[in-house]
Amino acid sequence: xxxxxxxxxxxxxxxxxxxxxxxxxxxxxxxxxxxxxxxxxxxxxxxxxxxxxxxxxxxxxxxxxxxxxxxxxxxxxxxxxxxxxxxxxxxxxxxxxxxxxxxxxxxxxxxxxxxxxxxxxxxxxxxxxxxxxxxxxxxxxxxxxxxxxxxxxxxxxxxxxxxxxxxxxxxxxxxxxxxxxxxxxxxxxxxxxxxxxxxxxxxxxxxxxxxxxxxxxxxxxxxxxxxxxxxxxxxxxxxxxxxxxxxxxxxxxxxxxxxxxxxxxxxxxxxxxxxxxxxxxxxxxxxxxxxxxxxxxxxxx
Amino acid sequence: xxxxxxxxxxxxxxxxxxxxxxxxxxxxxxxxxxxxxxxxxxxxxxxxxxxxxxxxxxxxxxxxxxxxxxxxxxxxxxxxxxxxxxxxxxxxxxxxxxx
Numbered sequence: 001x002x003x004x005x006x007x008x009x010x011x012x013x014x015x016x017x018x019x020x021x022x023x024x025x026x027x028x029x030x031x032x033x034x035x036x037x038x039x040x041x042x043x044x045x046x047x048x049x050x051x052x053x054x055x056x057x058x059x060x061x062x063x064x065x066x067x068x069x070x071x072x073x074x075x076x077x078x079x080x081x082x083x084x085x086x087x088x089x090x091x092x093x094x095x096x097x098x099x100x101x102x103x104x105x106x107x108x109x110x111x112x113x114x115x116x117x118x119x120x121x122x123x124x125x126x127x128x129x130x131x132x133x134x135x136x137x138x139x140x141x142x143x144x145x146x147x148x149x150x151x152x153x154x155x156x157x158x159x160x161x162x163x164x165x166x167x168x169x170x171x172x173x174x175x176x177x178x179x180x181x182x183x184x185x186x187x188x189x190x191x192x193x194x195x196x197x198x199x200x201x202x203x204x205x206x207x208x209x210x211x212x213x214x215x216x217x218x219x220x221x222x223x224x225x226x227x228x229x230x231x232x233x234x235x236x237x238x239x240x241x242x243x244x245x246x247x248x249x250x251x252x253x254x255x256x257x258x259x260x261x262x263x264x265x266x267x268x269x270x271x272x273x274x275x276x277x278x279x280x281x282x283x284x285x286x287x288x289x290x291x292x293x294x295x296x297x298x299x300x301x
Numbered sequence: 302x303x304x305x306x307x308x309x310x311x312x313x314x315x316x317x318x319x320x321x322x323x324x325x326x327x328x329x330x331x332x333x334x335x336x337x338x339x340x341x342x343x344x345x346x347x348x349x350x351x352x353x354x355x356x357x358x359x360x361x362x363x364x365x366x367x368x369x370x371x372x373x374x375x376x377x378x379x380x381x382x383x384x385x386x387x388x389x390x391x392x393x394x395x396x397x398x399x400x
Contacts, residue, residue, distance in 0.1 A: 085343035100374035
């Protein structure tokens with residue numbers, strides 16, 4: 001706690017009149033209602049009020065000077081000032097006065113329109129925005145869907161999910177929020193989207209990634225393989241001699257974006273037969289691929 | 302939450318006569334419900350502000366009217382400014398979402 005004499009800026013032998021004058025000067029400068037945008041002045045005003053409370057009471061001042069009490073105030077500081085109410089619901093505040101900018105409305109420009117809007121809205125205060133969370137399937141997020149949210153009050157809210165929506169994106173439904181006492185403009189409903197992961201698709205930006213298992217024969221000889229995409233299956237041509245890790249691209253089978261679609265990227269993975277295969281073993285034990293087949297060439301130092 | 306005249310006088314520690322003058326001067330404009338006066342928390346805070354102006358700052362009654370009038374304009378401007386900034390922010394957000 002600061003020294004109350006210092007807070008008020010007076011000498012320790014200041015007369016009661018000096019103290020009153022000093023406090024008045026500070027109050028006029030620092031009163032929170034006269035500085036509605038200034039947090040700092042609110043703090044300083046509190047200090048000044050406490051100091052004044054202590055020093056303007058001759059008994060308390062004497063006891064403070066004698067060191068019997070400290071500078072902590074006893075009076076509960078006011079928690080809310082008029083400015084807080086005026087800022088809270090400017091539209092419903094009947095004291096609010098528009099004459100400070102009424103002349104801006106005469107000019108025929110962007111500001112005039114904004115101020116007209118403000119004047120219209122302040123007659124009927126908009127209600128609060130309401131926030132919801134909606135969990136959407138991976139494929140619904142890619143392809144778009146229509147969802148219905150059931151509200152706590154038993155009502156429901158239809159949400160149209162645009163194709164290609166992203167995790168964490170928020171949809172604003174104008175006028176679907178709360179309205180005040182049945183009249184006035186309703187606020188908005190804000191729906192935050194979370195996307196549940198898919199069993200085998202993953203999304204990277206506008207592209208969809210898929211790991212596609214293929215047989216040894218399909219890898220060596222090439223094949224046409226049925227491959228899932230976000231909107232049905234397609235026959236994918238695997239080129240002869242495709243290895244594990246090879247990436248094939250299905251153009252336009254990704255997520256919708258501005259002016260088109262991303263791609264589906266398919267990473268191949270060769271899977272050997274799960275059970276030991278005597279024929280394969282017999283063939284490989286006689287097979288001589290030649291010296292050019294050395295998969296670990298790059299690892300040699 | 303509606304506050305009755307009696308409750309208002311209790312909480313602001315004003316006397317009947319002073320309240321009548323303040324209302325007559327239009328420093329306070331309570332609502333009227335069924336011919337009774339209905340005050341709000343904002344009215345109470347405003348009354349405390351008027352008390353502060355008179356008792357702590359030595360403003361005379363002519364000055365109180367001038368200050369309140371200017372202050373009401375400040376709050377009108379502040380809410381217009383807040384609204385303007387909100388609109389500008391929405392506009393910026395909409396533009397970034399589109400691009």
